[in-house]
Amino acid sequence: MLAYVARRLAQSLAVLVLMSLLVFAGVYAVGNPIDILVNPQSDQDEIARATAALGLDRPLAEQYLVFLKDAATGDLGRSFVYNAPAIGLILERMPATLELATTAMLIALLLGVPLGLWAGVSPRSTAGRAISAGSILGFSLPTFWVGLMLIMVFSVWLGWLPTSGRGPTTTIAGIPLSFLSIEGLRHLALPAANLALFNLSLVARLARSGAREAMQQDYVRFARAKGLAESRIVGTHVLKNVLVPVVTVAGVEFGSVIAFAVVTESIFAWPGMGKLLIDSIGVLDRPVMVAYLCIVVLLFVAINLAVDLLVSWLDPRVRLGAGP
Amino acid sequence: MSLLRALLAGSLLWLSAAHAAELRIGLAADVTSMDPHFLNLQPNVNIGWHVFDALTHVDEDARLIPGLAASWRALDATTWEFKLRRGVRFHDGSELTAEDVVFSIERTLQVPNGQFGTFTRRIVAKEIPDPYTLRLKTAAPYAMVPYDLNSVFIVSKKAATGARPEDFDSGRAMIGTGPYRFARFARGDRVELARNDRYWGGPAAWDKVSFRIIPTDGARLAGLLSGDLDLIEQVPTADLQRIRRDALLETATKVSWRTIFFYLDRHRDRDPRISDKAGKPLAHNPFSDIRVRRALSQAINRQAIAERLMDGAALPASNLVSPPVFGYAADLQPDAYDPEGAKRLLAEAGYPEGFAVTLSATNNRYVNDEQLAQAVAQMLARIGIQIRVAAFPVNVYLPKGAKGDFAFAMLGWGSFSADLALRSLVATADAKKGFGAFNWSGYSNPKLDELLERAFATVDEKAREALAREAMRTAMRDYAVIPLHHQVSTWAMKRSLAYAPRTDEFTLAHHVRAK
Numbered sequence A: 001m002l003a004y005v006a007r008r009l010a011q012s013l014a015v016l017v018l019m020s021l022l023v024f025a026g027v028y029a030v031g032n033p034i035d036i037l038v039n040p041q042s043d044q045d046e047i048a049r050a051t052a053a054l055g056l057d058r059p060l061a062e063q064y065l066v067f068l069k070d071a072a073t074g075d076l077g078r079s080f081v082y083n084a085p086a087i088g089l090i091l092e093r094m095p096a097t098l099e100l101a102t103t104a105m106l107i108a109l110l111l112g113v114p115l116g117l118w119a120g121v122s123p124r125s126t127a128g129r130a131i132s133a134g135s136i137l138g139f140s141l142p143t144f145w146v147g148l149m150l151i152m153v154f155s156v157w158l159g160w161l162p163t164s165g166r167g168p169t170t171t172i173a174g175i176p177l178s179f180l181s182i183e184g185l186r187h188l189a190l191p192a193a194n195l196a197l198f199n200l201s202l203v204a205r206l207a208r209s210g211a212r213e214a215m216q217q218d219y220v221r222f223a224r225a226k227g228l229a230e231s232r233i234v235g236t237h238v239l240k241n242v243l244v245p246v247v248t249v250a251g252v253e254f255g256s257v258i259a260f261a262v263v264t265e266s267i268f269a270w271p272g273m274g275k276l277l278i279d280s281i282g283v284l285d286r287p288v289m290v291a292y293l294c295i296v297v298l299l300f301v302a303i304n305l306a307v308d309l310l311v312s313w314l315d316p317r318v319r320l321g322a323g324p
Numbered sequence B: 001m002s003l004l005r006a007l008l009a010g011s012l013l014w015l016s017a018a019h020a021a022e023l024r025i026g027l028a029a030d031v032t033s034m035d036p037h038f039l040n041l042q043p044n045v046n047i048g049w050h051v052f053d054a055l056t057h058v059d060e061d062a063r064l065i066p067g068l069a070a071s072w073r074a075l076d077a078t079t080w081e082f083k084l085r086r087g088v089r090f091h092d093g094s095e096l097t098a099e100d101v102v103f104s105i106e107r108t109l110q111v112p113n114g115q116f117g118t119f120t121r122r123i124v125a126k127e128i129p130d131p132y133t134l135r136l137k138t139a140a141p142y143a144m145v146p147y148d149l150n151s152v153f154i155v156s157k158k159a160a161t162g163a164r165p166e167d168f169d170s171g172r173a174m175i176g177t178g179p180y181r182f183a184r185f186a187r188g189d190r191v192e193l194a195r196n197d198r199y200w201g202g203p204a205a206w207d208k209v210s211f212r213i214i215p216t217d218g219a220r221l222a223g224l225l226s227g228d229l230d231l232i233e234q235v236p237t238a239d240l241q242r243i244r245r246d247a248l249l250e251t252a253t254k255v256s257w258r259t260i261f262f263y264l265d266r267h268r269d270r271d272p273r274i275s276d277k278a279g280k281p282l283a284h285n286p287f288s289d290i291r292v293r294r295a296l297s298q299a300i301n302r303q304a305i306a307e308r309l310m311d312g313a314a315l316p317a318s319n320l321v322s323p324p325v326f327g328y329a330a331d332l333q334p335d336a337y338d339p340e341g342a343k344r345l346l347a348e349a350g351y352p353e354g355f356a357v358t359l360s361a362t363n364n365r366y367v368n369d370e371q372l373a374q375a376v377a378q379m380l381a382r383i384g385i386q387i388r389v390a391a392f393p394v395n396v397y398l399p400k401g402a403k404g405d406f407a408f409a410m411l412g413w414g415s416f417s418a419d420l421a422l423r424s425l426v427a428t429a430d431a432k433k434g435f436g437a438f439n440w441s442g443y444s445n446p447k448l449d450e451l452l453e454r455a456f457a458t459v460d461e462k463a464r465e466a467l468a469r470e471a472m473r474t475a476m477r478d479y480a481v482i483p484l485h486h487q488v489s490t491w492a493m494k495r496s497l498a499y500a501p502r503t504d505e506f507t508l509a510h511h512v513r514a515k
Helices: A002-030 A044-053 A060-072 A086-121 A126-140 A143-157 A182-215 A218-226 A230-267 A273-282 A286-314 B002-020 B042-051 B098-110 B145-151 B165-170 B217-226 B237-245 B290-298 B302-309 B339-348 B369-381 B394-402 B418-425 B446-457 B461-477
Strands: A170-172 A175-177 B023-027 B056-058 B064-066 B069-076 B079-084 B123-130 B133-138 B180-186 B190-195 B208-213 B231-233 B249-264 B314-316 B356-362 B386-392 B408-414 B482-494 B497-499 B512-514
Touching: A002 A060, A002 A286, A002 B394, A086 A126, A086 A175, A086 A182, A086 A230, A086 A273, A086 A286, A126 A182, A143 A182, A143 A230, A143 B217, A182 A230, A218 A230, A230 A273, A230 A286, A273 A286, A273 B394, B023 B217, B042 B180, B042 B190, B042 B208, B056 B145, B064 B069, B064 B145, B079 B098, B079 B145, B098 B123, B098 B133, B217 B231, B217 B237, B217 B482, B237 B249, B237 B482, B249 B290, B249 B369, B249 B497, B290 B339, B290 B482, B302 B314, B302 B369, B302 B482, B356 B369, B356 B394, B369 B386, B369 B408, B386 B394, B408 B418, B418 B446, B418 B461, B446 B461, B482 B497
Parallel strands: B023 B208, B023 B231, B356 B386, B356 B408
Antiparallel strands: A170 A175, B056 B064, B069 B079, B079 B133, B123 B133, B180 B190, B190 B208, B231 B482, B249 B408, B249 B482, B314 B482, B497 B512
């Protein structure tokens, strides 16, 4: 088990190096960041000075080696536009994104699993049909459009919720969190709902098909014959079997929710790290781009590891580290 | 009687409560740093103008007015004397003296990767005859010192000595003389300010100001419509009509200092990127012929673009700077739309069949930029010039432009004087003189260069403006670039508010008042 974890971490290190190389080459192919950053009032001397100050006048290979050397000591460089350490910028923004993504995932799971079970147990009922149909909508509507509609309906017309931004935060163990106050929750509601919609549909569909399949299985018939209450059959036996694929997919999706929170973050002006990445790409702020991707890779690795451990616990037949 | 008084007192109380309410402003771009001497970015400088002052300020028309300096004059061709306002206090209570000014000027050169050294590097010596007087010397006659110092915020020497950028972001070093004190900076989310009751220009109207950073146009507008925000900047042109019809909202518009223009490759006599319609490169660069350049200009229907594509948020241009700006040549008129005349000019120049070229433009920088390029391409097609539009996001576009990748391209520029804009964009590139740093077309006109040099060495404002105007006329009559229009900036706000709109596009809370 420990060897398994160590091997996974070693693999991720190789991914990190490869990815940083790609980002360096990619930014270099797009162009010189100085052309975007430069003050329009400056003359040639000033431009040359700024280029040298950022080390952009040196050959790409040298720039990359300098980066690797610093990275080995945990320094991923200073942002060209924020004038702050890149890693600090991302860590500063990470709680907002994680809070949003976790809330969205909780909504998706806590609503999606019961809804899916309901639709799976009674697929021909009106509710079952409505859930199936609704989940297709949830899949296919673009997040961007849904976000704007949510703002129009709940903020502009009804005036119930704020249009954008993050509410006041409370710092717990050094992490600023906004879901601990009413105002914070009001700010969180719309972006979290917007981000949850896709996964809510996905989870509901997975749970529905899982439940439909399980309901046909011998162990369910057996349980019924034994005289177990329907609530116990669905709530314990069916649920446990349904959860295995749901947890696997939810784990993978949690990574994408973090990575794709950027659309929601942009619409709702949520100060998360996805928005930071988009802003940084817009001005070719290379240190932030590299640092962001490194952290996201690490996050994905950690999430996948956690999912594997969780699945092996849910389903004792799954053995870690075994297989080809 | 007592009831009336009670009612009156109640309504007064309500009024003052309304005043105590904070002003919430929706900003269109991200504020990256609080350090006033780091990046010269519009949103950063916008916040800077609340917390800090400069020696010289500019009014709504981008004309120089006194700031922390009550007056200034040139003692001789290389010495400028500034007289400071007396009794100005920093937010920490200490008094502003010439020491703080000298410290601030020096700090611009020391901040790592700071961009404000551009405005101070020409100052070679600083003298402080008394705490309220400052003399600045330049090596050569240089007229722009008071203008350059408009970009240099004055920080408190006491608070900012040894301060790192982080100390500004946290507020520790954010001690200025401005109308608002720094309260909080939440990166990517908001900047909060509180009124400076002792502001030398009189206290501002709002107790608290909160700048929310909302770059998505639709979300910013929704914030205003829902009442989350009191005022927003950069209203999308497509929504202007709707807001004007809304009984609860008010708009304020002003011609911006940003001018959109086209530049043409002039580097070489034979440009492989310009071909006949069969794709065979032309023997000579057609843009070297003034008749071709004039034909392009006359083929553009600026009025139609301003009215329809821009929904009125543009002013057809004849100059490289907008009308209120120093050195604007009012006698130049935008070229009238004349496709027949343009065709004749092309035929005279030897291109009766026209030619083919790519027009490059941004697609996320200027208002409706890609649509503008498409519209102009269609207009040029009518005189026989075949245009392929290539639109890029700005992070790809600018590096390509700087490399000279474009034969025909669109660009926008904001400047608060004609000679500065001309120096950067169309003066012959010369690193020693600092001329033509953004002259990506390769245009060169010795007469223009000479006029600009004389303008920068002339310390008398009137004489310098006359020279700047002459330089503008020289460049425009030669079609150094083809100006399209000046953007018009728009603010939208609750009907109960009024804002004095500004040419420099800044959104200043202390210029917002309750009606």
